[in-house]
Amino acid sequence: SQKIEQNSEALNIQEGKTATLTCNYTNYSPAYLQWYRQDPGRGPVFLLLIRENEKEKRKERLKVTFDTTLKQSLFHITASQPADSATYLCALGFSNDYKLSFGAGTTVTVRA
Amino acid sequence: AAGVIQSPRHLIKEKRETATLKCYPIPRHDTVYWYQQGPGQDPQFLISFYEKMQSDKGSIPDRFSAQQFSDYHSELNMSSLELGDSALYFCASSLSGVDMEQYFGPGTRLTVT
Numbered sequence: 001s002q003k004i005e006q007n008s009e010a011l012n013i014q015e016g017k018t019a020t021l022t023c024n025y026t027n028y029s030p031a032y033l034q035w036y037r038q039d040p041g042r043g044p045v046f047l048l049l050i051r052e053n054e055k056e057k058r059k060e061r062l063k064v065t066f067d068t069t070l071k072q073s074l075f076h077i078t079a080s081q082p083a084d085s086a087t088y089l090c091a092l093g094f095s096n097d098y099k100l101s102f103g104a105g106t107t108v109t110v111r112a
Numbered sequence: 113a114a115g116v117i118q119s120p121r122h123l124i125k126e127k128r129e130t131a132t133l134k135c136y137p138i139p140r141h142d143t144v145y146w147y148q149q150g151p152g153q154d155p156q157f158l159i160s161f162y163e164k165m166q167s168d169k170g171s172i173p174d175r176f177s178a179q180q181f182s183d184y185h186s187e188l189n190m191s192s193l194e195l196g197d198s199a200l201y202f203c204a205s206s207l208s209g210v211d212m213e214q215y216f217g218p219g220t221r222l223t224v225t
Contacts, residue, residue, distance in 0.1 A: 022136060032211045043116075043202050043216030044155065050209065093211055098145065098155035098168035100214065 002027050003006035004103040006090055011108045013080055017055035019077040021106045033066055034100060038087045047088075048075075072109045080110045116136055116217035118203050124223045125193050133220045134189040137205030142169065144186040145204040145214060146178060155202060161186055162208060193224045 003026040013019050023033065032051045036044035050057045050066045050073065057064050063076040077084050087107045091100040117136040121199050125131050144163045147155035157170035160180045161180035172178075175193075184205075190197060194218045206212035 034213060036216075041200070041219075041221075043204075043219050046213040046215060049211070049213050088197040098143065098160040098162070099170050100145075100155075101157070104154050 002092070002101060004090065004092060004101060006088075006103040007029045007106040009104055013110055015081060015110055016112050017080055019080050019084070019108050019110070021077075021088055021090075023073040023103055025071050025077065025112060026043065028094065029068050030073065031095040031097075032093045033064070034093065035062075035064055035073075035075050036089045036091060036102075038089055040087075041085070044089055054080040077108070080108075082112050085109045094108070098099045114182050116203055116205050116215055118201075118218060119186045121218065121221055122221045122223075124225065126211040126225055127193060127195060128225055129193050129224075131181060131190045131200055131222060133190070133222075135186045135188070135203030135205075135217060137184050137186070137203075140207070141205035141215070142208050143206045144180055144184065145206070146172075146186070146188050147202045147204065147216075149202060149219075151199075155164075158188070163184055176189070190222075195224050200222045 005024045034049045035047045038044045048064045061078045067076045087105040089105045090103045119134045143209045145160040146158040158172040164180045167168045178188045183208045202219045206214045206216040
């Protein structure tokens with residue numbers, strides 16, 4: 001069955017630094033990957049979507065890469081701010097499939 | 113901008129009771145998804161609807177059923193509730209298509225005692 005692994009440890013970084021989160025998957029390559037932000041007790045918030053034929057996507061201070069050979073996506077938050085502190089979830093989607101399969105998430109804490 | 117609306121936000125039920133959760137998608141979104149998130153866990157896909165038809169099904173117990181109505185709102189019906197059903201239930205909506213970004217509602221926190 002498909003396994004999705006995100007950074008096993010929480011990430012603590014200094015304000016202004018770049019946070020890099022990993023999302024590794026096994027078996028089948030997804031048609032696309034989505035990244036979400038979730039704050040405690042709240043619904044996930046969509047951040048970025050990258051398709052299998054795309055290498056990189058950017059949105060403001062966020063960047064996501066997708067390497068189907070390594071079966072990995074990297075998510076970068078540049079010039080991090082304390083307001084970026086949250087749990088970040090990667091989610092895999094497959095062709096002809098409506099559902100998203102989520103990873104366990106990585107909790108990021110940005111220290112002022 | 114309008115977001116996904118879920119009601120109620122909190123629900124407390126006893127074992128073996130029934131519960132109905134409602135979801136109102138973002139205007140013009142015709143696809144609705146339901147997810148269950150237990151404490152400290154990632155969201156687990158339950159079921160989705162596109163144009164009032166079930167489009168995909170995940171790990172939804174037989175005790176649960178759902179539907180999407182003509183105005184695109186959706187309801188998740190849960191019967192014979194068990195303690196393990198206590199969780200956050202999220203509804204998400206999107207435009208049609210399998211690779212659309214999903215917009216999540218604030219969730220319904222269900223507690224079964």
